[in-house]
Amino acid sequence: MKVFTAWFTMLLLSFLLLPVIGLAAAQPIQLFMNGKQLVPEVAPRIVNDNTIVPIRIIAESLGSKVSWDPKLRKVSVAKEGTSIQLFIDKKQATVDGKSYTLETAPTIIEGNTMLPIRFVSENLGVEVTWDEPTRSVFLYHKQKESPEPDQTGSEDGKVKEEQGKPGNDAAAAGNNSAGNNNSAGGKNPQESKDKTGDKEASSGGSGNPVKAGEQPVNPGANAPSPGCAVPQSATRSLAPGAADANAPAVKDGKAPVKVQSITFDGEMLCIQTTGGEVKPTMFKLAEPDRIVLDIPGAELDATLATVVNEAKEGTVPLTEPHDIVAKIRYSLFSKEPSTVRIVIDLQKKSELILSDVLPGGLISAKLAKGKDRYRVVIDPGHGGKDSGAVSVTNRFEKDLVLSLGHKVADLLQKEPGIEAVMTRSDDTFIELADRVAKAEESEADLFISIHANTINKESVGGTETFYWTPQSMDFANLMHKSIVEATGFTDRKVKQERFYVIRNTTMPSVLLEIGFLSNPAEEALMYQDAFQNRVAESIVAAIKKQLNLD
Structure with a gap:
């Protein structure tokens, strides 16, 4: 009887505890749109x-029209x-x-309607970030125009965009790195949100923004280089309606581009292509x-492919030993989509000035030799009416x-x-576009934007570094390693984000989040001179290493 009583008591206690456990597991997911919290009737949740x-609260916050057809059990969204x-x-x-086939059916x-x-x-047109510590979903509307900086310093999450990161040139076919593909729902969660307008991310049409995997080809009407001869095929003309017998065969309605030859005379790199429009992209690695x-949409001509x-890699002969170039190699880097990659291995840092594609x-x-003097732009975030994050002791x-x-x-x-x-x-408000303009007008070699983080959870802390363009990735890694050693804070890693100032600058650019002002321990340290001196030294050390001046 005693055994039965004890068993019954334990069973009763387990039933009493179940609601408590259920409540603990049912912590609601918060939802934010452009930094403003949305309060739907039903909180987001994770299914499979x-x-x-x-959908309704999100669609309506974007100005969309939502309608419901009860007979077909259909939701329509128009925008x-x-x-x-x-x-x-x-x-x-x-x-x-x-x-389209959805990953999870609407319910x-x-x-x-979820x-x-x-x-x-x-x-x-919404970009998404999942914040694991606070179980929050941050949504950002992609504006058609470049957004003005957030004057109020409203909460701004880190925005991911699926995009390959060529962090390794590989120079061999099939070794194309896929990169930074994140999704919400607990997969590859992005942890932090940042209280700032200064780091505002947008996808819109701000002129000609730098895309991942791409550095802008010099946009001016550059004169043809005397080092590369324009082929006869560029100047000959065809009779109206006549077919060009030398043109590659058309497939899928589009002629493939063929890379016929690659030469280097010690100063000029000349690449002859045929068959269609070419838009080369360029970036640097360290x-x-x-x-x-890279030449997207291109294939190797038989003269090079054979x-x-x-390792499916070819080399471009050097006429004589070179003081800057160690080797030039090429490969069909990717078959789907077809991309020819040319890699210049350097003995010391240099620049490659790409001209417009000639007829x-x-x-x-x-190839330009390295500089004797470099220009570095330091961008202290926020200023003036934009206080940025407010710390736990109400400091800015x-x-x-x-x-x-x-x-x-x-x-x-x-x-x-x-x-x-x-x-x-000084304490002046500077528009995001003006920060970028100053870097561009200064013809800067590096751009460093300095910030501090915040989140509504005091236990979260750490240092993180952001970049956007592939040419900035190695600089970001260098910088992050140096700063983490100086701060001693948790390593929150290097991340790729579409922040305005690092997306629209054309030189290697990084955005630093030194620590969390919402973390009492980190906040107390960050306002100390000794700490700032140590971090400043680490930033300078990384800059010197990037410029090969250490």
């Missing part, structure tokens, strides 16, 4: 490893000429008549130093980063090979 969100149709409990959906919970957030991201030139080695598909680029981010920025600039001015330029040297 996918975050589902209430700026885009029509999306979703069917409850079915994975099939349509966008402008095109069919109705307490009268709210659907996978990836579908929202791809079809409503450790070891390399310049990478002389590659077992007849001739790509020319001039703008003051912290200005102090640290001055310390970095003062150290750089002591270096004979470096000139430091600050985007702001």
